[in-house]
Amino acid sequence: MRTLRMTCFGLALLLLAGWPGVVLGQAKLLIAMDPKQTDHLKAYGVAFWVLQRNGEVDWLLNYRGGSFMADYSEILARECRIRGISFEPLGAGESASIYAEVQRDDNNMDVVRLEKVPRIAVYAPPNFKPWDDAVTLALEYAEIPYTKIWDEQVLSGKLAEYDWLHLHHEDFTGQYGKFYANYRFAQWYIDQQLLYEKEAKRLGFKKVSEEKKAVARAIKEYIGNGGFMFAMCSATDSYDIALAAESPDICDVMFDGDPADPGAQAKLDFSKTLAFENFKLDMNPMRYEYSDIDIPASEPPPFRDANTDYFTLFEFSAKYDPVPTMLSQDHVSIVKGFMGQTTAFRKGAIKRTVIVLAQREGTEEVKYLHGNFGRGTFTWYAGHDPEDYQHAVGDPPTDLSLHKNSPGYRLILNNVLFPAAKKKQQKT
């Protein structure tokens, strides 16, 4: 199913018609993002690098895989060479012809000007390592700077200082990733539980689950005020579960020292969630699963053939739906699948207001979704690591220099540049 949907989000991107920034006579540097690109992931980093130096970058949506165009300079060309990014120097005539092609009404393309350096925060515990998480791996590889924040900063309102927030593989339900059955005797698990308990106490909460729920609410408030939130894997469903389970205790005794509320399911409030509704909790502490949002369920581990597991990116109207178009820019439309604690989202559990960006064809498995809340947006991507089909605890980190052209990782980096797009002043 191909969905074309007008986004109701208040981000109105300027069309290039009469675009004042396009100066005739200026030589340009085109970073084509089609399959010929030598390093797609670092290309996002160099676009960010230009913005950091008060430059501007035009994102040519749907043009050769979502290419970037900037003013030519020797310094930029040199930086591209050093980072291993292929580029094409263009004369004024050539670039004008590309802009004209992109703007033509009968082409599903458009130009988005990137001009603001997004301030990026990654929500992660202090013991976190960059290789624990695909987003930070991508940011590190693309050389995009970010700041780590955790519960104290979120609860004290520091989120307002950032444009984009990524949720690390957090479990907002307070069940420590539901790793209890397999890892309760592992030192890292014991340390993690202790660290979280200490932090919760320090911040005045009796239980970790209560603290995480408060953090989830604070993040929701941040989005409502215009923030951009990106989450992957189990940070997605566990986040919505925490919002829905504001009143009942869904944590068993090994997680918070007392049993769960047996009537918790009936007490879920789906009006409080962002993306999911009518899901059923899995409250068995010995099962590595939160709810039936995840499909296929993580327990028992699904048998899948990596060679036949692909998902399809939907096509949107670049001129009328620029936001979903930006988020799904890629040099391929069919992307290799990958598993995670949350491998995909069951379509039946997704709210109707949410835009599906990618889905496994012919199944109920939604891989990538986007939605609005208040003045902000959230984008969720299921699975753990786009280049490690079945990542397990303790596996070595993915070396992205071996996956420079990863279509799956590109989807993550689309999100990072998304807040850099020029937008109209918001009405307050």
Added chain:
Amino acid sequence: MLFFVALGATSSLAQQTDLAIKLRLAQSFEQAGEWSRAASAYESLLEENPQSFVVVEGLRRTYTELKQYDKAISLIREQLRVNPADENMLTILGGLYDLSGNQPAADSLWRLVIMKDVKNAGLYRLVAAQLIDHRQYERAIEIYLQGRAGTKNDNIYIEELASLYAALHQYHNATTEFIKLVQTNPQQVSYVQSRLASFTNRPEGWQSALDVVRDAVLRSPENVQLHSILAWLLIEGKQYDGALEQYRIIDRVTKANGVELYSFAQRAAQEHAYRTAQRAFQEVLRMNGAANILSYARFGYARAVEELSAESDSAARQPGERTEPAGNITSGVAETMPTFQGALGLYEAILADFPNSDIGMQALFRIGTIRFVRFFDLDGAAKAYDKVRTLPFNPSLQQEAILRLAEVQTAKNDLNRAREDYVQLLRITTDQNREKVLFRLAELNYFEAGFDSASAVLQRLGNTLRSDEANDALQLLYFIQENKPSGDALGEFARAELLVRQRKYSEALARFQALTIRHPSVSLVDDAVMRIAELHLLLNHPEDALSVFRHIVVDMPTSVLRDRAQMRIGEIFESRLRDNAKALEAYEKVLELFPTSLFTEEARKRIRVIRGDSL
């Protein structure tokens, strides 16, 4: 009458069977997490068996899971009516109060339990177990500490407290408890080390443990177990000198006559702490320790001296300086350090004292190696290796000596004797060594322009993918195949390479230069020019080397080695001439001129390192 007795027995049996079935049903509901149904089943059972502990406990668990704490409390109170002094039930009741959020009631009840007999260590354990179940570790610690005070026994709950402290990352307290364990039971040293190891891998854990153990050692200076733990901690922290100090004490207190010091020295040497190892071996020798270790201590001391000489030899080179040119040119160790001479003297003394022994044989092998690798004294090395091959004490060392001897013969330009040695080795060596020997034989054939015979052997080795020699074999094979059409030029090239192997760098340089003049149009010229540049470097003429590499890049447009030459220019500027600006320029040229080269990744990396980018 008999009938009624039988009927009664049958009825009682039926009742018991019925009870067992109902209990299993309740338990299966509980296991399935169907708490409401489990509660009903247990309630029904309780009516029939109000005093059954299994039923009461099952119902208590179920009510707890349902968070029906009031019901659970009533249930336990009911039980207490029958036996009001039951400490176990009272403790459980306290636990239920605690779960229901009534901490004061819980504390008060637990206090009551403990006050019944403050000297009863078990009562504190009961209460602490409740708190541990509720993940209230700090409160559990308080109870144990109260227990120590109440029982006036400072040596109970050691393991419990140590584990709780460790779980709470209170490493200082945890170590204090573990040390107490060693002091009360000296046999527990290994166990305590294994428990400490769970947190000494963290810097703060290691430091806390070290502080505590040091204090303990100061208080009990003659306690060998404490010194042993302290030494272990110091080794974990790579503080070998400190560990040596502890082993001196251990050796003295246990009257080990050097054995403890010797085993520590060996450990230090294995961990490449040669300076400390040298000192430890020396001390064993000075104290004239146990006879059975003395010769080994002398050999260990000599090895440490040799390794330290090698370290200072490498340190004397410019950091990053290449000692090996790319390609087949073997490294030359241009200079030696006087301490190698010292090591040589030590080995010779061992040999003189233990001529017909394993240790003498090992010393002789080391003499050969220092003479060959460090001094390039070919006659001296040959003499030593030749002697080793005749000694029977260590067969693998014997084979290694023959291999080295053949290398020495090659360096002496006696290729026939080298070949004889290799052939002899082939008869006695293991599979793994065979491939190495075959490769060396193929090399000899190559040096002597026996390209067909060399190729045949190399082909065979290249097919053995598990072999360490496979890559080298394939490389040489392809080189021969590619340049065979060059005729005489390949023979001249091989002979020049032999000169390099023999460290006759100036002669080799002249040969390569002559080759480029005599055969200007053969494809081999590119490689010859590369060799010329590398030989200039070996002869410490970096400017000449740069000039030749530049010539390759600029004047040899069809050469496939241009990217490599440009890369070498960058490396020479960076490592040899310490001119980062020029190095940067050279590496950027690699990216600009050769964007598809295999060297671009490395060039990018070098640029970013020089720029100081945080990667």
